[in-house]
Amino acid sequence: MDIRGSRGPAMTDVARLAGVSHQTVSRVLNDHPNVKEQTRLRVRAAIAELGYRPNRAARTLVTGRSQLLGVVTLNSTLFGPASLLAAFEQAAAEAGFAVSVASVVRLDRESVAAAVDRHLDQRVAGLVVIAPTASAGEGLAALPAGVPVVTIDGDPNRAHGLVTVDQVAGARAATQHLLDAGHRTVWHVSGPPDWYDAAGRIEGWRRTLQAAGAEVPPPVQADWSAAAGYAAGQMLARMPEVTAVFTANDHLALGLLRALYERGRRVPEDVSVVGFDDVPEAAFLIPPLTTVRPDFAAVALAGLDLLLAQMADADAAPGQIVVEPELVVRNSVRR
């Protein structure tokens, strides 16, 4: 159906009312310099009177560029992607862009490629892809040249714009915080190892332990869910030598806390726990969770900046921005 029952006013209608040519209307709309102030006002008045709004499709057709930005994200309620999307849309709207989403159930190459395709069909002016695994990154392989792309938490070796959270630094802060509290070593419940995020956190954790000369226990591999954290916790809770655990995100920590509780291991008295993400609930777990906070809004903004830069200058080398996370100390680490 039409957006209006009949098609609404077009540029020529405005032009007729203002007594100018449609081209002059176009100039007013696009803030061209050479329009007399008086004419400009007359045109604006006509626009207001008719309630005219420019037809983006027509503009897109003639310019070959839309005012649409595409986001490819994981179809999930994972805190990171959801926060990112919200922040990105907000920033994009302020910059005059609309945002279209294509979500993906799995991060395999085909799914991502299909989502990207849907966006290309829409002639998006640029693409933000949350591509936290190598397989997701492969979905970008067949991308036609000339489409500005920024990946979030993607492969640093691909030739796209890239925004990442400094996972290694975040993990280091968490691990060091636990070591500083006097723990001999720190165990780690990791995210899915094919995620760059998870890999970075593992690396930061491991390197920190090594630098401190601490033993590096085998990481407990999980996904991002509370269920997996609970499962990991059931195992770790039985091991008396485990006194400090760094989990790859807060949901894992939540599951872990429950498992520790059930086994009668007190947090932080018996076991210290540090999470990652700082979900809004983290401060209200039992006990309040010490965690690492990545600034998702900053990531989204950085992504938009990179995208706009690529759109402005297609030949420039795509930039990379790293956002530093911050340790938020609460009450889940013994002192």
Place this chain on the structure above:
Amino acid sequence: MDIRGSRGPAMTDVARLAGVSHQTVSRVLNDHPNVKEQTRLRVRAAIAELGYRPNRAARTLVTGRSQLLGVVTLNSTLFGPASLLAAFEQAAAEAGFAVSVASVVRLDRESVAAAVDRHLDQRVAGLVVIAPTASAGEGLAALPAGVPVVTIDGDPNRAHGLVTVDQVAGARAATQHLLDAGHRTVWHVSGPPDWYDAAGRIEGWRRTLQAAGAEVPPPVQADWSAAAGYAAGQMLARMPEVTAVFTANDHLALGLLRALYERGRRVPEDVSVVGFDDVPEAAFLIPPLTTVRPDFAAVALAGLDLLLAQMADADAAPGQIVVEPELVVRNSVRR
């Protein structure tokens, strides 16, 4: 390499390669009946060979309708809206529609109207508005006629398509479950009262208590956050007569659980708690949370159905669909 400049192949390029007119290509693309099978195949081959993809902007321009659906949602990581968006995008993609998002920081009329406007600029073919407050609904007042709109959890008295979760039934199930467990009455920590969701849950809770002849304590007003649940819990924990609490969502319950824990009130032995939403973490709280699960995917699907129905027949009365939530019994209610 390129067919014409950098704009990629157009319909005429396909036509030339297939030895037909561009109109025939159009007919093949749109599955028109009167095309010889042989021609159809030749055209498809040409499309594949050139990697041609139709220009949606041109199609939108000439037909006056886009293949874009707009979603207006709250800029937040609230579980409900986030789940809905994800499910909706998935369903829309399968139906051949792209989804553009406009999020809103506050649910006041101006913000919602601005978000709607952004979508109208894009000539969306239909609109889904998550409008859980009266003020948000007002943002739809100035909508031009002819735009198919479905609101989610919106005002039942507005003349739009509407999908709601049966909040009253959900709250009744939760409250009744607590009464059945032997509690004399049930306290309620409510969501923001200007939300229809919150109002419905309050109503279901109150009516259930009244029907059972139980005393109706004053609802404790909160927002949707764990922080507010914690604050409410600090108060309720001090009142020995409080033995059963129904919270308007799971995050509130999480905060409440922590407050009860700190005051030494055991759940479910001393106090029973029931939440709402069934976030993935609910099963891993201390103790596992009994809660009410609305099927967000079903809501999203229903919304899309309603939208497509309106688009197919603009004169039909907009439908309303109510989705029944389900009580998920875990371990936070004494037996």
Place this chain on the structure above:
DNA sequence: CCCGGCCGTGTTATCGCTAACATGAGGCAA
């Protein structure tokens, strides 16, 4: 005093598609 350049504006040509009408080849009833 004349001429070139800038300013403000109009005219025309696309962009890539679909809708509407045109065309021509067969098939079948009269």
Place this chain on the structure above:
DNA sequence: TTGCCTCATGTTAGCGATAACACGGCCGGG
């Protein structure tokens, strides 16, 4: 055979914008 209708396809005319060029009037410099 003569229409006339049905396929299968082609031709033409926009949709509503921007881009490129055209065109007078006014300005300032030689």
